[in-house]
Amino acid sequence: xxxxxxxxxxxxxxxxxxxxxxxxxxxxxxxxxxxxxxxxxxxxxxxxxxxxxxxxxxxxxxxxxxxxxxxxxxxxxxxxxxxxxxxxxxxxxxxxxxxxxxxxxxxxxxxxxxxxxxxxxxxxxxxxxxxxxxxxxxxxxxxxxxxxxxxxxxxxxxxxxxxxxxxxxxxxxxxxxxxxxxxxxxxxxxxxxxxxxxxxxxxxxxxxxxxxxxxxxxxxxxxxxxxxxxxxxxxxxxxxxxxxxxxxxxxxxxxxxxxxxxxxxxxxxxxxxxxxxxxxxxxxxxxxxxxxxxxxxxxxxxxxxxxxxxxxxxxxxxxxxxxxxxxxxxxxxxxxxxxxxxxxxxxxxxxxxxxxxxxxxxxxxxxxxxxxxxxxxxxxxxxxxxxxxxxxxxxxxxxxxxxxxxxxxxxxxxxxxxxxxxxxxxxxxxxxxxxxxxxxxxxxxxxxxxxxxxxxxxxxxxxxxxxxxxxxxxxxxxxxxxxxxxxxxxxxxxxxxxxxxxxxxxxxxxxxxxxxxxxxxxxxxxxxxxxxxxxxxxxxxxxxxxxxxxxxxxxxxxxxxxxxxxxxxxxxxxxxxxxx
Ligand SMILES: Cc1cc2nc3c(=O)[nH]c(=O)nc-3n(C[C@H](O)[C@H](O)[C@H](O)COP(=O)(O)OP(=O)(O)OC[C@H]3O[C@@H](n4cnc5c(N)ncnc54)[C@H](O)[C@@H]3O)c2cc1C
Ligand SMILES: *[C@@H]1O[C@H](CO)[C@@H](O)[C@H](O)[C@H]1NC(C)=O
Ligand SMILES: *[C@@H]1O[C@H](CO)[C@@H](O)[C@H](O)[C@H]1NC(C)=O
Ligand SMILES: *[C@@H]1O[C@H](CO)[C@@H](O)[C@H](O)[C@H]1NC(C)=O
Ligand SMILES: *[C@@H]1O[C@H](CO)[C@@H](O)[C@H](O)[C@H]1NC(C)=O
Ligand SMILES: *[C@@H]1O[C@H](CO)[C@@H](O)[C@H](O)[C@H]1NC(C)=O
Ligand SMILES: *[C@@H]1O[C@H](CO)[C@@H](O)[C@H](O)[C@H]1NC(C)=O
Ligand SMILES: *[C@@H]1O[C@H](CO)[C@@H](O)[C@H](O)[C@H]1NC(C)=O
Numbered sequence: 057x058x059x060x061x062x063x064x065x066x067x068x069x070x071x072x073x074x075x076x077x078x079x080x081x082x083x084x085x086x087x088x089x090x091x092x093x094x095x096x097x098x099x100x101x102x103x104x105x106x107x108x109x110x111x112x113x114x115x116x117x118x119x120x121x122x123x124x125x126x127x128x129x130x131x132x133x134x135x136x137x138x139x140x141x142x143x144x145x146x147x148x149x150x151x152x153x154x155x156x157x158x159x160x161x162x163x164x165x166x167x168x169x170x171x172x173x174x175x176x177x178x179x180x181x182x183x184x185x186x187x188x189x190x191x192x193x194x195x196x197x198x199x200x201x202x203x204x205x206x207x208x209x210x211x212x213x214x215x216x217x218x219x220x221x222x223x224x225x226x227x228x229x230x231x232x233x234x235x236x237x238x239x240x241x242x243x244x245x246x247x248x249x250x251x252x253x254x255x256x257x258x259x260x261x262x263x264x265x266x267x268x269x270x271x272x273x274x275x276x277x278x279x280x281x282x283x284x285x286x287x288x289x290x291x292x293x294x295x296x297x298x299x300x301x302x303x304x305x306x307x308x309x310x311x312x313x314x315x316x317x318x319x320x321x322x323x324x325x326x327x328x329x330x331x332x333x334x335x336x337x338x339x340x341x342x343x344x345x346x347x348x349x350x351x352x353x354x355x356x357x358x359x360x361x362x363x364x365x366x367x368x369x370x371x372x373x374x375x376x377x378x379x380x381x382x383x384x385x386x387x388x389x390x391x392x393x394x395x396x397x398x399x400x401x402x403x404x405x406x407x408x409x410x411x412x413x414x415x416x417x418x419x420x421x422x423x424x425x426x427x428x429x430x431x432x433x434x435x436x437x438x439x440x441x442x443x444x445x446x447x448x449x450x451x452x453x454x455x456x457x458x459x460x461x462x463x464x465x466x467x468x469x470x471x472x473x474x475x476x477x478x479x480x481x482x483x484x485x486x487x488x489x490x491x492x493x494x495x496x497x498x499x500x501x502x503x504x505x506x507x508x509x510x511x512x513x514x515x516x517x518x519x520x521x522x523x524x525x526x527x528x529x530x531x532x533x534x535x536x537x538x539x540x541x542x543x544x545x546x547x548x549x550x551x552x553x554x555x556x557x558x559x560x561x562x563x564x565x566x567x568x569x570x571x572x573x574x575x576x577x578x579x580x581x582x583x584x585x586x587x588x589x590x591x592x593x594x595x596x597x598x599x600x601x602x603x604x605x606x607x608x609x610x611x612x613x614x615x616x617x618x619x620x621x622x623x624x625x626x627x628x629x630x631x632x633x634x635x636x
Contacts, residue, residue, distance in 0.1 A: 085236055085293050085305055086245055088227040088331055094303040095186040109151040115144070115194040116155065116187060119300035125603050126196035127635070134620075134634035135198040137216040144195045152191055156184050163219075183303075185220055185328050190301040192218050193605045198633045201324040201606070203249055206271075208461055209576040211324055211608035214619075214629045220328055225249040227331065230262040234333070238308040239292040242336045248329050252278070253447070255334075260439030264336040272332065273323035274572035275511045277521070279401040279442065281501035282378035283340075286515060288319035289507035290335045296327040299601040303330075313596045317612075320511030321586065321593045322571050325611035326600055342441035343410040345400040347430035349421070351392045359424045360393050361485060366420040367395070368481055371519040372471050375500035377413050378404060385494040393488065397430075399445045407434050458537050460526040460545040460626060462575030464557040467517035467566035468500070480560045487524065487553060497521040513587030514568025523573055524553045542625025546577050554578070563587070571610065576627045581610045607633060 093099075097118065104111055111117065126142075127133050136142040144152075153160040192199035198217035205212050213219075225247035234243040244266050246255055252271070259266030265280065276287030284290065293307035296314060304327075306314040317326050351360045364385070374381070381400040387393050402410050410432065421428050435441035470480040488494055501515050526549030528534055532541040554575065561567030563583045569575070571585035582590045590612070597613040607617050609627055621631035 083305060085333065088247060091295055091330055093183050095183040099183065103155055107154045109154050112148050115148060116190050117194060118190060118302065119193060123194065126194065127603065130635065132634055134632045136196045137632045142196060155187055159184065185297050185330065186301050186303055188218060188220050189297055189299065189328065189605060193299065193603060198607065199605055201328050208573050209609055210629045211611060214633065215631055222248040225330060228254060228258050230258060236293065239335065243292060243333050244336055245331055245333050247331050256439050256442055259336055260437065263339055265339060265438045266334065266336050271572055273318055273329065275320045275515060277499060277501055279380045280403055281499050282375055282380050283403055284337065285501045285504050286511050288509055288511055289503060289505040291319050292333045292335060294318055294332040295330045297330065298327045299603065299605040314600065316508065317510050317593055317596045319509035322611050324608040325597060325606045325613060339437040340404045341406065342435045342438055343402040343405045343407060343432060344435065344441050344445050345397065345430050345432040347397050347428050349395040349426060349428055355426050357391050357393060359426060363421055363424055363426055364395060365481055366417050369477060370417055371498045372468065373413065374498050375519050380497060380499040382497050385488050385496065387488055387491050403438065407432065457534055460542060460549055461523060461573065462549045462554050462578065463521065463523040463569050463573050464554060464561065465514040465518040465568045465570060466520040466561045468519045469566060470561055471519050483556050483560045492524055495523045510589045510593055512568055512571065512585060513589065514566060517566035521570065522557065525549065526553065539623050539625035546626045549575055550577065576609055585610060
């Protein structure tokens with residue numbers, strides 16, 4: 057959909073502020089170098105003096121509660137858009153760029169510059185992030201936080217917005233023994249731009265297992281979820297720039313409301329995370345297994361579905377044993393089916409415990425005369441197992457195609473009762489028989505760490521997580537869908553895919569959806585994405601960001617805003633952001 061955003065003028069700010077900024081007040085948590093030079097009233101004045109910039113209308117100033125709100129709580133009031141009278145004048149942008157030491161990027165078209173080598177990588181500075189928040193708030197600009205840009209829902213993009221790009225905050229540090237008030241033990245401090253893979257690799261080099269990533273704000277499920285729960289359950293503290301422009305620590309000791317909300321309550325709505333501290337775990341062995349089951353001349357569709365019934369019916373013992381699987385169930389042609397396991401992931405298992413666990417399934421395949429040649433491999437530790445299965449990202453080659461995805465978290469209760477299980481399985485089978493591709497997991501990120509955070513309550517119940525897409529009408533070009541095609545796919549997803557899954561697993565009974573891999577037009581997303589936590593999250597949002605500096609579609613508090621994007625077929629970010 058990026059091509060639809062060509063009108064937008066998105067500005068990526070690489071934070072390149074140098075020299076002038078003084079060290080921040082003493083803190084109990086270790087800071088990265090870029091976090092030690094934070095913006096204060098004093099350093100702001102020094103910076104303004106040094107650059108000779110005029111602080112026009114106080115656009116670079118902190119929010120002390122007395123500043124006028126340029127976007128008052130008035131129905132229909134919009135954030136400034138390029139071309140508006142209220143859009144900052146060129147000299148103000150020049151001043152901002154000067155304060156950032158030339159780190160501002162004018163992007164045409166949107167998105168593209170973030171993938172080009174512009175020669176200013178790894179130069180972001182925390183103080184500049186604060187300046188961007190101040191400027192966006194005071195000048196009534198839409199502010200977007202973007203890391204990798206992987207968001208399924210377009211939460212990291214926005215027409216006419218100032219974008220803070222965190223992708224280059226790559227600092228990563230391992231502590232064999234970290235002593236902070238809330239925690240004592242092995243940990244890692246992770247910059248906001250570090251990828252999950254980089255965390256795993258560094259932890260491996262230091263003989264442990266890391267458990268983090270930029271996805272943590274939304275909760276973060278991983279192949280270790282069965283043993284350790286969600287990634288967010290292991291965050292000990294976060295460094296954050298808040299809506300008033302200040303740089304703070306959120307931990308069990310300070311800013312506890314944000315500490316709670318930032319672990320599961322979703323990205324881009326409570327502040328800009330510059331880094332976080334996660335607990336690490338000792339190395340453990342992993343067994344992985346990949347296999348394919350097909351219908352064929354000798355395997356009927358009926359036998360195939362009996363095999364699937366056997367596989368799905370084992371999700372309770374599988375999750376109780378701490379395992380996880382990631383699979384694709386597809387129907388290449390009517391009546392023919394393929395089930396591809398890539399991989400079954402069994403942390404802390406040996407080949408022998410894995411065989412015992414999966415024996416009922418493989419025995420059933422033999423009874424049904426279904427051939428299968430699993431590649432079951434023992435890995436002495438986590439990183440080689442991850443690297444051999446996900447490491448190359450080889451199964452994630454969907455780039456270029458447009459799809460309208462959605463997901464559903466199905467709770468354990470639908471498995472524990474045989475009649476309920478059969479009805480649930482029948483709903484899944486019907487979706488596959490109608491020709492849809494189902495990508496799914498068995499996993500149960502129970503809260504074994506006892507964390508008190510905002511992770512969607514549905515994750516604590518789940519045993520099966522399914523991701524599906526809406527179908528384009530016949531004749532549509534899936535690479536270049538029209539707004540009508542997108543609308544049709546979105547309606548198909550809602551009516552024919554998510555509704556039947558919601559019917560078998562309603563929110564009231566522990567069902568829900570994962571906000572990070574969701575349908576942007578999910579109805580009643582508050583309940584689906586945030587479970588029982590939404591009201592508390594909204595209260596924190598209102599208190600911490602009363603002026604609505606941070607917005608992202610389906611983020612906490614976003615029901616107060618709309619993106620006027622015209623007729624796009626699905627909700628996009630290509631339009632003015634206005635209060636409803
Ligand atoms: C191929 C693929 C595989 C995936 N696999 C998994 C998986 O196994 N487990 C899982 O849990 N999820 C998975 N996801 C979903 C993933 O968690 C989300 O796409 C997530 O939003 C990525 O975060 P990001 O910061 O990299 O992306 P972005 O699109 O840059 O950001 C996502 C959201 O977070 C906000 N944000 C980013 N950085 C910050 C920051 N520093 N401070 C505050 N807000 C910020 C953005 O504004 C936006 O709202 C997968 C996604 C893809 C595309
Ligand atoms: C962690 O591993 C990296 C890479 O091998 C190494 O440079 C670093 O010194 C290690 N840290 C500790 C504390 O052992
Ligand atoms: C399954 O079918 C696919 C194509 O439909 C084929 O490429 C693959 O070899 C088959 N695998 C097995 C194990 O039969
Ligand atoms: C891994 O297994 C061992 C023994 O089999 C057990 O003592 C340990 O607690 C397990 N680790 C986790 C994280 O479950
Ligand atoms: C990771 O996988 C690549 C191949 O995809 C391999 O070359 C490399 O050695 C692997 N690294 C580890 C630590 O297993
Ligand atoms: C089996 O899987 C392992 C990784 O898990 C891989 O290294 C190996 O090449 C695979 N073997 C075959 C025959 O595909
Ligand atoms: C569930 O389905 C299985 C397989 O089709 C069947 O054997 C079993 O009797 C069903 N159980 C109930 C309670 O319907
Ligand atoms: C799944 O379980 C929920 C909660 O008990 C129930 O409301 C729902 O009807 C079940 N689904 C089926 C298909 O039985």
